[in-house]
Amino acid sequence: MNPAARVQTAIELLDAIIIAARDGGAAADTVATRFFKERRYAGSGDRRAIRELVWRAIRRFGKIPINGRSALVALADKDADLAALFTGEGRAPGVISADEPRATGSDMPKWLVPHLDPLITEREAQALLERAPLDVRINALRAAQLEDDGLPMPTGGEPLPAPLLGLRFASDTNLLDHPAMQLGAVEVQDAGSQWIAHACQARAGMTVVDLCAGAGGKTLALAAAMAGPDGDVDGLLVACDTDRRRLQQLPVRAERAGVERIDARLLDPRRELEALDDLTQVADVVLVDAPCSGSGTWRRNPDGRWRLTPQRLAVLVTEQARLLDLAAKLVAPGGALVYAVCAITREEGEAQVASFLARHAGWTAEPVWNDPAGAASPGRPSGAGRLLTPAHDATDGFFIARIKAV
Numbered sequence: 001m002n003p004a005a006r007v008q009t010a011i012e013l014l015d016a017i018i019i020a021a022r023d024g025g026a027a028a029d030t031v032a033t034r035f036f037k038e039r040r041y042a043g044s045g046d047r048r049a050i051r052e053l054v055w056r057a058i059r060r061f062g063k064i065p066i067n068g069r070s071a072l073v074a075l076a077d078k079d080a081d082l083a084a085l086f087t088g089e090g091r092a093p094g095v096i097s098a099d100e101p102r103a104t105g106s107d108m109p110k111w112l113v114p115h116l117d118p119l120i121t122e123r124e125a126q127a128l129l130e131r132a133p134l135d136v137r138i139n140a141l142r143a144a145q146l147e148d149d150g151l152p153m154p155t156g157g158e159p160l161p162a163p164l165l166g167l168r169f170a171s172d173t174n175l176l177d178h179p180a181m182q183l184g185a186v187e188v189q190d191a192g193s194q195w196i197a198h199a200c201q202a203r204a205g206m207t208v209v210d211l212c213a214g215a216g217g218k219t220l221a222l223a224a225a226m227a228g229p230d231g232d233v234d235g236l237l238v239a240c241d242t243d244r245r246r247l248q249q250l251p252v253r254a255e256r257a258g259v260e261r262i263d264a265r266l267l268d269p270r271r272e273l274e275a276l277d278d279l280t281q282v283a284d285v286v287l288v289d290a291p292c293s294g295s296g297t298w299r300r301n302p303d304g305r306w307r308l309t310p311q312r313l314a315v316l317v318t319e320q321a322r323l324l325d326l327a328a329k330l331v332a333p334g335g336a337l338v339y340a341v342c343a344i345t346r347e348e349g350e351a352q353v354a355s356f357l358a359r360h361a362g363w364t365a366e367p368v369w370n371d372p373a374g375a376a377s378p379g380r381p382s383g384a385g386r387l388l389t390p391a392h393d394a395t396d397g398f399f400i401a402r403i404k405a406v
């Protein structure tokens with residue numbers, strides 16, 4: 001494809017992404033994968049260039065543009081090289097006219113600004129849209145086997161700060177086919193997610209519940225922290241979710257990681273406790289990695305800004321409160337709830353924890369980290385928890401709190 005045809009194809013892909021975002025359809029990544037499957041004539045160089053242009057437009061506009069062309073025309077107004085490709089010849093997009101519609105507005109949805117955690121300044125907000133690096137967690141169990149087999153760990157990564165055991169690579173690194181990835185010696189996981197697992201302070205012999213385990217990214221990190229001498233989970237590690245498709249990925253990932261003895265439980269939405277009856281007041285730690293706005297992960301999924309609405313945010317806040325109340329029932333006296341969201345709104349973070357503490361007498365917030373003095377202490381205080389952000393911590397945006405049952 002020539003450069004002008006790539007621009008026209010980018011307009012068409014943006015149209016598909018805009019329609020999906022408006023109708024609650026698939027996320028941009030999924031739309032793009034389907035789009036290119038139907039256009040086999042686009043080679044890998046074409047796909048890369050088209051994606052780059054489309055994601056540049058998604059990052060630039062905080063609210064949904066009326067269509068793909070209006071977004072790319074607005075970009076072309078500030079980019080003479082791009083504007084020169086709107087020639088109308090062959091597969092090129094039509095010539096730009098002075099009075100045709102242009103996408104407008106800032107990169108942060110305007111309605112969301114008053115909802116942001118007060119720590120999110122304009123500079124912080126911009127960093128939320130910069131490209132994220134590729135972080136991996138090292139799975140010590142499989143890393144040792146990899147070494148025994150004479151296979152290499154990926155090179156070129158920077159170690160993540162201790163006590164995390166992980167590496168950071170440039171954002172365009174592809175490790176999918178690397179033996180360390182295929183054999184489970186490394187797992188893709190943002191450093192912020194690794195810090196959440198660390199905040200659980202899970203150890204061998206404990207009873208730990210990962211209430212919203214999804215496909216088990218943090219469950220596997222918890223399993224590593226609870227490993228006995230044979231490498232298997234020592235204690236009880238329960239991983240739950242209401243999404244069967246996600247939870248079904250956990251056994252496959254656990255097998256690859258060499259982890260056994262995770263108790264996976266599919267929950268019925270609104271009847272979650274029925275499957276957790278045996279755990280009432282017995283858990284040392286319950287992790288609530290709650291469904292959230294995802295506003296902390298916009299550097300990976302910038303189209304999330306086009307899907308979030310005030311109504312959706314309100315629904316999420318109510319659901320998080322319900323899940324926290326439910327999780328509290330599972331915590332043993334002296335045990336802890338760890339609440340986390342990959343979100344940077346006040347309602348989902350500090351206000352959520354403040355209202356939990358107001359509802360539950362006898363619970364108190366405690367420090368999120370309990371590492372020896374001098375260890376890394378990411379994030380900044382936000383109410384009773386800590387807020388991690390790309391600008392301050394070089395992680396995705398997360399809120400984390402530890403709440404203790406007396």
Ligand SMILES: C[S@@+](CC[C@H](N)C(=O)[O-])C[C@H]1O[C@@H](n2cnc3c(N)ncnc32)[C@H](O)[C@@H]1O
Binds near residue numbers: 212290
């Ligand atoms: C932020 S994601 C969790 C990510 C996961 N912990 C990880 O590390 O990859 C939130 C999860 O909560 C799950 N969820 C939503 N409602 C739930 C409920 N009522 N009970 C348990 N899990 C729920 C979603 O299906 C989703 O997988």
